[in-house]
Amino acid sequence: MHREFTAEELTEYLLGIGAEFRTLTARSVVADHAASLGLGDRENPHSLGFRAKGFKGDVDDFKAYYLRLKDFFKKPYVTHAALRKGGIIWRITYWVLQDNHSHCEDVGHTSDLLSHGELLQGDGGIYVDENLSKDEEDLIVGTYKVYTDVGPDQAADCSWWPNYSVWRTCSYGAAGYWTPKCEAFFQGRVNDILAGKSGVGVKTSKDWKKSLRRARLAPDVFKRIELGSEAFIQKMYST
Secondary structure, three states, rough: OOOOOOOOHHHHHHHHHHHOOOOOOEEHHHHHHHHHHOOOHHHOOOOOEEEEOOOOOOHHHHHHHHHHHHHHHHHHHHHHHHHHHHHHHHHHHHOOOOOHHHHHOOOOOOOOOOOOOOEEEEEEEEEEOOOOOOHHHHOOOEEEEEOOOOOOEEEEEEEOOHHHHHHHHHOOOOOOOOHHHHHHHHHHHHHHHOOOOOOOOOHHHHHHHHHHHHHOOHHHHHHHHHHHHHHHHHHHOOO
């Protein structure tokens, strides 16, 4: 006979494999404060700023982006919501926190639930959960506004990593959890950027879609990364 898992055990498992999940609180629990709920209540510092046409980013830009995230993840609701997002946002969060599980042991609600929560309709009624805004997701994947030729005030979003929606629909993200191939992609890209390899700068969403469609690691490249990737995956599953 199979035993039922507790909510804590399920949360730990989903967190360990990089799957997306939610932790819902019934609206009735916070009914007296429901008027203060909403993602619109946030500050708006979340873009990495505007850059000139042709900007691709270099090692110094990448390091500055990393330091920006180190500061951003000091906000508990950001860390908790990002880890529950799964996929590329989950992995970036662990990368910035240096895979230190002491920062991530509790991904339940924080004291910011009211000011950074959203209402969700479920089978049993209306619930509240913390979530990231689009601006916050864009910051986490390292998004800049890069001017284009379209007009003097026109700029395209270009990022170090594919955004949430692109990742979910690409071959890496479609599985719904973090695989060794996902980890090989992640570690390989970080290493290439820090080594100053050409052609690994920021990309538009359109370019990310093209890149991820044709992404196929050569066998020798995958083998060089495989041991480190599998070690990370094993660490996540066994925690």
